Amino acid sequence: MSEKRGxxxxRLAAGLVDGILxxxxxxGITVGMDQGTANATETVVNLLYATLxxxxxxxxxxxxxxxxIRIARTDFLPLSLGTMLLREVFGKMILSLITFGITVIISxxxxxxxxxxxxxxxLIAGTYVEKSH
Incomplete structure (x- = not known):
């Protein structure tokens, strides 16, 4: 099973590429913004990118x-907005904030x-990352 999984x-390299992009x-879009607005904008852009x-x-x-590699559901249905919100917003962002980053290390x-x-x-969203080639 793991030979077909990312x-x-x-996954780290893909995350670095996404982070750089x-x-x-x-x-480019936050030049001239105050730091608080720039940080909020970056958070929203990151969540929209990773979720949508x-x-x-x-x-x-x-x-x-x-x-x-690509994200897929364990039940083989297409990804849904609910699945991606669970995965990215709750499973990554909110849990990381609540646990002060400990869930990132555990993951x-x-x-x-x-x-x-x-x-x-x-596990929370019912997804996995698979190799696509």
């Missing part, structure tokens, strides 16, 4: 497409050590 390093985009792009692009973000170990390579946000 592993830690591939979002960072460059946000830098996989919905319209078959589970891919630009980083995931480049690294040949990294889960991806490294679990046979199915699923992190906390994947």
């Amino acid at each position: 592993g830690f390093w591939r 979002i960072g460059l985009f946000c830098y 792009l996989p919905l319209v692009w078959g589970g891919y973000t630009f980083g995931k497409r480049l690294l040949y 990294a170990f889960m991806i490294l050590l679990r046979e199915d390579r699923r992190a906390i946000h994947d």
Whole structure:
């Protein structure tokens, strides 16, 4: 099962690509904004990117497409807005804030050590990351 799953390093690299793209985009649109507004804008752009792009692009973000991995549901249905909100907003952002980032560390170990390579946000949303090539 794990040979078809996106592993830690591939997922990390895809996240770095996405982070660089979002960072460059946000830098361009937040020039001249005060720091609070710029931070809020970056948070909204990041959430929209991570939540909506996989919905319209078959589970891919630009980083995931480049690294040949995609988000899929464990029940094999298409991704839904509810699934992606659970995964990105609750499973990643809110839990990370509540636990002061501890869930991010735990999720990294889960991806490294679990046979199915699923992190906390994947378990919450009923998703996994699979290799697409």
